[in-house]
Amino acid sequence: xxxxxxxxxxxTLLPRRRVPVLSDGAGGQYFPCSFPFSSLxxxxxxxxxxxxxxxxxxxxxxxxxxxxxxxxxxLGRLINRNLMSDETDYNSILQYLMDFxxxxxxxxxxxxxxxxxxxxxx
Numbered sequence: 308x309x310x311x312x313x314x315x316x317x318x319t320l321l322p323r324r325r326v327p328v329l330s331d332g333a334g335g336q337y338f339p340c341s342f343p344f345s346s347l348x349x350x351x352x353x354x355x356x357x358x359x360x361x362x363x364x365x366x367x368x369x370x371x372x373x374x375x376x377x378x379x380x381x382l383g384r385l386i387n388r389n390l391m392s393d394e395t396d397y398n399s400i401l402q403y404l405m406d407f408x409x410x411x412x413x414x415x416x417x418x419x420x421x422x423x424x425x426x427x428x429x
């Protein structure tokens with residue numbers, strides 16, 4: 308897990324201009340992130356899911372229960388506040404979704420990526 312000390316320069320004790328990213332895309336592919344820290348968001352959601360499923364038994368309502376659990380996290384509250392706002396930044400949401408595709412689906416060419424992109428933009 309990336310921590311604050313990982314982004315601080317040991318010389319100046321200030322955050323570095325470039326932050327090391329611990330993961331790349333699905334299948335080892337590298338891609339330019341469209342949304343800042345999208346890999347950290349994905350990692351947080353995955354960790355939250357693991358934490359949730361380790362405590363709860365599997366039920367038919369697991370998704371709605373996880374949604375309630377996730378909405379109580381700092382990230383969940385921030386996302387909900389943005390989605391409920393009159394000033395929702397849909398461009399940021401789309402940028403994250405594009406990164407999500409790269410992080411979770413192994414694509415063999417740009418054409419496949421364009422297909423996923425067009426589906427999301429519908």
